[in-house]
Amino acid sequence: MTPFTEIGAAIEEAAWLAHVHNKPxxxxQRFDxxxxxxxxxxxxxxxxxxGSPGVVTTEYRSAA
Incomplete structure (x- = not known):
């Protein structure tokens, strides 16, 4: 798994994977x-x- 430093890239990857694998x-956020x-x-x-088919639900929650 690739760690991301840019939120836009992470969201794009999540949307793509949800589409490819047909599951959310x-x-x-990791501890580091x-x-x-x-x-x-x-x-x-x-x-x-x-979610499927790659629609982003924006429920930002801080890991802190």
């Missing part, structure tokens, strides 16, 4: 300040969520 992907894109995980609080 989320942008999560970087962001990662993974499939939706109910145990974590996402910064942004993409």
């Amino acid at each position: 992907h989320c942008v999560y 300040g970087l962001m990662e894109v993974t499939p939706e995980n109910p145990d974590r609080n996402p910064m942004y969520t993409t």
Whole structure:
């Protein structure tokens, strides 16, 4: 998994992965300040969520 430093790139990747895999992907903030894109995980609080077919739900939540 590629860590992201730019939020726009992370959201674009999440939208693309949601489209390709046909399941929601989320942008999560890591402890080191970087962001990662993974499939939706109910145990974590996402910064942004993409649903199928890649529509972004803007529910920004700070990891702090």
